Amino acid sequence: MEGLRRWIAKSGFVLGAIVLILLSACSQGGGTGNKPVETSTASAGSDKSAGNSGNAPGTGGSAVGFLFVGAKDDYGYNQAAYLGSEGVAKAFPDMKILRSENVPETAEAGRVMEEMIRQGAKIIFPTSYGHLDPALEVAKNHPDVVFFHQGGLKTSDNLGTYFGTIYEPVYLAGIAAGKMSKSGKLGYIVSVPIPQVLLNVNAFTLGARSVNPKATTTVTFTGSWCDPGQQANAANSLIDSGVDVLTQHQDCTKTVIETAERRGVMTVGYHADASSLAPKGWIVGSVWNWSKLYEDMVKTAVDGKFKGSVYDGKYRGGLKDDIVQLTAFGEAVPEDVRKYVLDKKQEILNGKLHPFAGPVKDQKGNVKIPDRSVPKEDDLEATNYLVEGVIGSIPGQ
């Protein structure tokens, strides 16, 4: 007995170490060993791209920093932003690209930004909504650094925000879904009731009902941006209720798509192209294309032209700017559906079609957008209702 106890006590410290090593062996894959701040090109200190390095914010730096709230390969929001950062790396080979994943939306984000500035970054991309407040703090202390924040509503002297009208491709995907659905019952798995989310649910439903007036979208809230357990529950209960097309507004999109595919229903993607996960059921998806925009923003800042540019404030781009895109169609989508959707896309590009052109009614039948009127972007970004044809209620209302 004593022998055993003594043996355990002696080997205890070693044991802890072994367990740690085994655990890492249990879980370390062939992927990237990410450090908090990761450098992707080695050309440190090169200031070729510094341009006219006057006192303009954003000039004279040797690095560009990117902060992501999640993992870079989540088939979702963060993957889209990460691909954008790759575009910048390619376009500015002399710049160090600093990337930090899984940055929480707390003061920690501020510390990450400070570290990036210490490493020579004069341009920083905080890509998550909740990185805005820490970014505003850091921006105050570093007037020579330019911040491009994704999706926010607040700005400052050296901080601009940008986003895209993703509801345009979501509307087009809704058209495709409306055409492909046999039951006319579509399912939308969403996170929390913020305007961006409600706007997409509405756009998708309006698109589907433009080709099938009887189509309905059942919306379920999981209460979280990424909880695979509840996403699987939501997908299963929607499929059990007769829904034959599933789409979603979640940060990580894999579980919903794979569950839909396994259960033989169709799926519409969001954030990033995940067609490889659903070879049978993929209809189409709405994705971000940040590369071109990021490149232009970096160029503007490096040239010392941030002040007074379109990015100095609240910038919103859309299909016509190629910031949001429709993915390729899945194999199951017939030619006539593809053509119809692409025709509608052309109409949006021409300015002939706006997804939210009136009349738009809410679930109770109240007219929210009058006939023949096109809402302002700010009004759309304040959406707090669901349109006719949506089944489900907004939490808290």
Place this chain on the structure above:
Amino acid sequence: MIADILTGALRSGTSVLYASMGELISERAGVINLGTEGAMVAGALGGFAVTVWTGNPWIGALGGGICGGLISLMHAFLVISRNANQLASGLTLMFLGLGLTAFFGRSFVSASIVGFNTVEIPLLSDIPWIGPILFKHDPLTYVSYLLVPGVWLLLHRTRIGVILRAVGERDEVVYAYGISPVLIRYLAVISGGFLAGVGGTQLSVAFTHSWVEGMTSGRGIVAAALVIFASWRPFRAMLGAYLFGGAQALQLVLQSRGVDVSPFLLFMLPYVLTLAALFLVERRQRGRMPEGLSKVFTGATG
């Protein structure tokens, strides 16, 4: 709709069921393990990773169990051999598990696996109503059907079960008989962690086919709470796990049927319902707590 809720109860309750069976064994031997959440999340990642490497979900489940067991081994060492506070150690290991898996799991976020798929049991799945609820699930769910009676039999009908419960009640007596309570507790805590790890694997490899940081989101803690409210009885803990899973499914089923209830209220439902139901049971079951849970065996008191 009721059938859908019950099916959902099994689907999302099974991972909690495994974890609570593990916790039950550990607590019956006198050790509370709040690190079950950590063991579960380690199992979720470990099981997923091993499935990615080997392509075999059964080996994955074994790997997940081992990862869960390793986390719990640390708990056993700290609590049993180092007389550390059980609650503090458990909580620390919960956060350690969440942190380690977040770090090591990054490269698995995008990985796809051929995990456990639904297997319909011939004949049984054709039984009207009951068939689809009970017999259209993944293999780990079927294993869990055997697990609960298995744990009950182990505890109440075998010699090792008597010893295990005796360690949880009066470790001095067991010690006097020449059996090492330390050894029994180690075994109980490690196998408890193993089961929690398998529960985590059910979540990642069978239910969602995904790995995401922190994906257990409190299920391990719920399992630990369930055991206490279920008065340390396997079948009650099973009911609790299914009740929790059912309530999680219920809120989404209600939403998908267009029932007009605020989802925020529904988000609370699993916790409120499980607490309320088990609280009613608990009131009649006072005083059943294994005595060992209130103290730590020192080996010198016998």
